[in-house]
Amino acid sequence: MSERTGYRPEGINDAFTEGRTGSEADAGADGTAGVTGSTTGPSSGRPELPALGWKGTLRWTWRQLTSMRVALMLLMLLAVAAVPGSVLPQRNQDPAAVLEYLGDHPTLGEWLDRLGFFDVYSSAWFSAIYLLLFVSLVGCIIPRAAAHARALRHRPPRTPARFGRFPATASTTTDASPHEVAEAVEAHLRGPLRRLPTFRVDTGSEEPRLGRPATRTVAAERGYLRETGNLVFHLALVGLLVSVALGQLLHYRGQAIVTEGRGFANAVVDYDTFENGAWFRPSSLSPFSMTLDSFTSEFASDTVAFAQARDFTAAVTVTEPGGGTHEETIKVNHPLVVDGAKIYLQGNGFAPDITVRDAEGEVAFGGRVPFLPEDTMYTSRGVVKVPDVSPGLDQVGLIGYFLPTAVVEADGSARSVFPQPQNPLLVLEVYRGDLGLDEGVPQNVYRLDTANLTASVDEDGATAKLLVRPGETVELPDGLGTVTLGEEVPRYVALDLRHDPSLGWVLGFSLAALTGLAVSLFTPRRRVWVRTWETVDDDGTTRTRVELAGLARGDDAGLQQEVDKALAAVPGTTDAPAADRTTTTTED
Amino acid sequence: MEIAELSVLLVWASATALTIALAAFAIDLGRRTEARVEARAGARTPAAVAAGAGGAGRVAGGSASASPAAGPDVPDVPSSARRRAAGIAMSTTWLGTALLLAAIVLRGVAAGRTPWANMYEFTLVGSFVALVVFLVLNLRRDLKFLGAFVIGLTVLFLVLGVNVFYVAATGVQPALQNYWLVIHVGVAITATGIFTVSFVTSVLQLLRDSRDTGGTSLQRPGFRWLDGLPTPKTLEGLSFRLNAVAFVLWTFTIIGGAIWAEDAWGRYWGWDPKEVWSFVIWVIYAAYLHARTTRGWDGRRAAWFVVVGYACVLFNFTGVNLIFNGLHSYAGIETEL
Numbered sequence: 001m002s003e004r005t006g007y008r009p010e011g012i013n014d015a016f017t018e019g020r021t022g023s024e025a026d027a028g029a030d031g032t033a034g035v036t037g038s039t040t041g042p043s044s045g046r047p048e049l050p051a052l053g054w055k056g057t058l059r060w061t062w063r064q065l066t067s068m069r070v071a072l073m074l075l076m077l078l079a080v081a082a083v084p085g086s087v088l089p090q091r092n093q094d095p096a097a098v099l100e101y102l103g104d105h106p107t108l109g110e111w112l113d114r115l116g117f118f119d120v121y122s123s124a125w126f127s128a129i130y131l132l133l134f135v136s137l138v139g140c141i142i143p144r145a146a147a148h149a150r151a152l153r154h155r156p157p158r159t160p161a162r163f164g165r166f167p168a169t170a171s172t173t174t175d176a177s178p179h180e181v182a183e184a185v186e187a188h189l190r191g192p193l194r195r196l197p198t199f200r201v202d203t204g205s206e207e208p209r210l211g212r213p214a215t216r217t218v219a220a221e222r223g224y225l226r227e228t229g230n231l232v233f234h235l236a237l238v239g240l241l242v243s244v245a246l247g248q249l250l251h252y253r254g255q256a257i258v259t260e261g262r263g264f265a266n267a268v269v270d271y272d273t274f275e276n277g278a279w280f281r282p283s284s285l286s287p288f289s290m291t292l293d294s295f296t297s298e299f300a301s302d303t304v305a306f307a308q309a310r311d312f313t314a315a316v317t318v319t320e321p322g323g324g325t326h327e328e329t330i331k332v333n334h335p336l337v338v339d340g341a342k343i344y345l346q347g348n349g350f351a352p353d354i355t356v357r358d359a360e361g362e363v364a365f366g367g368r369v370p371f372l373p374e375d376t377m378y379t380s381r382g383v384v385k386v387p388d389v390s391p392g393l394d395q396v397g398l399i400g401y402f403l404p405t406a407v408v409e410a411d412g413s414a415r416s417v418f419p420q421p422q423n424p425l426l427v428l429e430v431y432r433g434d435l436g437l438d439e440g441v442p443q444n445v446y447r448l449d450t451a452n453l454t455a456s457v458d459e460d461g462a463t464a465k466l467l468v469r470p471g472e473t474v475e476l477p478d479g480l481g482t483v484t485l486g487e488e489v490p491r492y493v494a495l496d497l498r499h500d501p502s503l504g505w506v507l508g509f510s511l512a513a514l515t516g517l518a519v520s521l522f523t524p525r526r527r528v529w530v531r532t533w534e535t536v537d538d539d540g541t542t543r544t545r546v547e548l549a550g551l552a553r554g555d556d557a558g559l560q561q562e563v564d565k566a567l568a569a570v571p572g573t574t575d576a577p578a579a580d581r582t583t584t585t586t587e588d
Numbered sequence: 589m590e591i592a593e594l595s596v597l598l599v600w601a602s603a604t605a606l607t608i609a610l611a612a613f614a615i616d617l618g619r620r621t622e623a624r625v626e627a628r629a630g631a632r633t634p635a636a637v638a639a640g641a642g643g644a645g646r647v648a649g650g651s652a653s654a655s656p657a658a659g660p661d662v663p664d665v666p667s668s669a670r671r672r673a674a675g676i677a678m679s680t681t682w683l684g685t686a687l688l689l690a691a692i693v694l695r696g697v698a699a700g701r702t703p704w705a706n707m708y709e710f711t712l713v714g715s716f717v718a719l720v721v722f723l724v725l726n727l728r729r730d731l732k733f734l735g736a737f738v739i740g741l742t743v744l745f746l747v748l749g750v751n752v753f754y755v756a757a758t759g760v761q762p763a764l765q766n767y768w769l770v771i772h773v774g775v776a777i778t779a780t781g782i783f784t785v786s787f788v789t790s791v792l793q794l795l796r797d798s799r800d801t802g803g804t805s806l807q808r809p810g811f812r813w814l815d816g817l818p819t820p821k822t823l824e825g826l827s828f829r830l831n832a833v834a835f836v837l838w839t840f841t842i843i844g845g846a847i848w849a850e851d852a853w854g855r856y857w858g859w860d861p862k863e864v865w866s867f868v869i870w871v872i873y874a875a876y877l878h879a880r881t882t883r884g885w886d887g888r889r890a891a892w893f894v895v896v897g898y899a900c901v902l903f904n905f906t907g908v909n910l911i912f913n914g915l916h917s918y919a920g921i922e923t924e925l
């Protein structure tokens with residue numbers, strides 16, 4: 001019978017299953033039921049060191065790995081190992097911060113880098129911990145699932161010989177016959193649903209024994225779902241890990257900056273940056289295109305939250321691969337989904353329309369230049385690189401700030417005081433020399449290396465600052481030409497497009513894990529036994545004695561209520577003296 | 589007076605009521621001990637045993653101590669004085685909780701949105717949940733011994749909240765304008781409130797256990813009040829049930845956060861400091877659940893997981909917001925560290 005205990009991971013402490021063996025063996029008669037620590041079954045007790053060869057060593061290693069103690073250690077290790085990633089800068093989040101750290105701490109930084117501390121979550125040691133944990137989990141859960149599948153066909157454990165020491169007991173006397181009592185209690189425990197009984201119930205009879213006459217017994221067990229939930233939970237974790245990994249392999253993501261009235265197509269070449277997983281195929285890019293019709297923003301103007309962002313909305317027109325078009329909006333928190341790809345509004349700013357004419361009057365540069373916001377007032381920084389169009393002239397570089405609502409102080413310095421374009425102003429410094437535009441080397445469009453360039457200066461020798469307002473044309477110093485700012489200041493949005501085919505699976509497994517967890521933690525696992533027989537009262541009438549006992553897995557606040565409810569189902573007790581109905585609770 | 593100021597005033601009123609409750613609970617705890625000591629003396633007579641067994645067993649729902657004197661419902665001699673203290677404690681706790689609720693509602697009215705979007709509001713609502721959990725548990729059974737500690741923590745939180753974390757009531761930035769703010773953050777706060785109560789329970793379990801097993805420093809008379817508590821085993825069971833609920837809520841918090849992050853930040857998981865620490869907390873409580881069922885790790889050792897786990901919950905809430913610069917820096921407090 002003790003084989004029915006089923007599979008348990010090494011080292012698990014489970015009063016319930018141990019209680020079962022305890023009460024089924026007739027040792028239960030002296031009341032050891034529910035007492036923990038009895039070592040029964042093949043899988044309990046300390047593992048013995050094998051003295052035999054590599055096979056034995058392997059088996060021993062496996063048993064260790066799938067033991068509860070090792071799972072516990074690995075979980076603790078996992079918690080500890082995750083911490084450094086929140087303390088040290090991580091490459092995939094903030095590569096610049098990692099470089100800065102390496103610069104500040106050359107020796108320590110190099111060692112940390114070698115040990116993977118700047119890529120904690122993809123480091124060998126972090127991966128080793130969670131992979132071992134999952135190996136352990138599979139090794140522990142698969143046999144458990146098999147054991148549970150067998151257990152699902154089991155009957156409730158036999159009624160123990162004595163009820164005395166059970167954590168919850170009750171007794172009464174009634175006028176109904178033992179047979180009626182057994183049937184009534186059985187019906188109550190089964191519950192109203194035929195197909196989905198609350199308890200699995202067996203009724204039986206016993207020969208006279210231990211000074212009792214022949215009895216009727218009811219043995220009932222509920223809570224098989226608990227183990228089911230536990231298994232679903234653990235298996236869902238495995239599913240979650242696998243689907244996250246698949247997503248890593250199949251995903252792609254690209255960023256593009258789009259100004260009002262312009263668009264982009266979903267193709268690798270159209271993105272400013274593009275990144276993809278190892279199993280990605282360009283054919284999985286759905287060939288749609290999109291135009292930014294307009295972008296609007298709202299900011300608080302009350303004093304408490306002055307200039308805090310309140311809303312960003314991009315109005316776009318999507319052209320489907322088939323040719324159909326439709327208008328959509330993208331907001332923060334509300335990505336646009338096109339063909340399974342999600343398009344996020346990741347940033348926004350101003351892209352002033354700038355035209356530069358050289359000394360000869362030729363248009364050397366014309367176009368929208370995205371300026372990157374640097375503070376909450378949208379003080380935005382940008383660079384214009386002007387090539388040498390007319391022969392013999394220098395290349396010109398303009399660096400400067402775009403101020404949406406500019407205030408110019410008495411000393412000539414300017415700053416922005418509100419993020420909306422209420423009084424736009426462009427403040428530019430002018431450099432000339434060889435910008436390296438002819439070398440064909442790709443350059444960062446947002447940076448200008450001024451080391452080898454000559455700055456234009458004013459009379460005092462300070463770097464000259466040009467102030468340009470929308471619609472104005474201003475002379476560049478040193479006769480370099482003119483710069484014109486367009487009347488309208490177009491806005492731009494930074495879009496982030498992401499496609500991850502595993503999302504649905506990740507969500508599904510997460511919810512399965514959550515459900516399994518809740519079921520396994522909140523399903524009570526209880527056994528209730530009833531024994532009932534005929535007795536003769538002091539006054540000579542024949543009555544029926546009923547005794548009930550309950551056992552729960554672990555600590556269960558509702559066990560006594562469960563026994564009490566079964567007691568209440570006993571028929572014919574209404575006229576029984578109150579003192580006869582007793583319920584008691586004892587420790588262990 | 590502005591609504592926002594009224595809300596702060598109500599927080600102070602609540603903290604005051606709770607301080608009175610704290611004092612009354614402390615008195616109750618002291619009286620409980622006297623009762624226990626006298627009951628212990630009386631327990632040598634069979635009548636007292638019978639009386640005690642009837643009451644003690646029901647206290648913590650069936651698994652309470654067999655030792656009659658250990659249960660809170662011992663037949664107490666100075667019962668009227670004790671009951672008066674306990675009565676004052678419970679009614680001032682209800683009052684403080686109601687005032688806090690009013691403060692939270694007014695805060696929401698003043699800001700024109702759900703009132704749990706920054707650290708200050710989080711502190712208020714988390715304290716409120718802890719109080720409600722305590723009060724609701726007490727409707728079902730007598731767990732007043734938790735009162736002094738739960739109330740003590742919430743008063744501390746409220747005072748810290750108003751003095752350190754306070755920010756003016758206002759709207760929120762676009763990334764936070766989402767029903768997930770209500771769900772994800774609401775569930776996180778609820779879990780935190782429950783973790784607070786289970787933490788208190790586990791600490792009491794450890795203290796009581798140390799005193800029982802002869803830890804020298806806890807033998808001093810100053811710790812006699814520990815004898816008035818339920819057995820470590822009962823406390824363990826109570827803590828587990830609370831942790832189980834909070835753990836499921838925490839799991840949901842993480843899943844909800846990931847769903848939200850997927851919409852707001854374009855990825856469901858990115859090891860942002862807040863995500864890292866939420867994960868760490870989750871793993872610690874998962875380890876706790878495993879420890880409980882692992883031979884040799886249950887009881888005291890499992891309780892230590894709760895202590896460590898709760899320390900991480902607090903750190904996740906304070907340290908991570910203030911020290912690390914992640915996407916989650918919505919505390920509303922400017923930091924220069």
Ligand code: HEM
Nearest residue numbers: 009066067068071133136137140230237520521874877881
């Ligand atoms: C990714 C790693 C793991 C996580 C996050 C995890 C999480 C959990 C959680 C939250 C529970 C609570 C549910 C309950 O008590 O019913 C649980 C229970 C359990 N886990 Fe795990 N687990 C992991 C790995 C393992 C491994 C490796 C084993 C086997 C060695 C294992 C065996 C068990 C068992 C047997 C239970 C049920 C305990 C009981 O009888 O109450 N788990 N696990």
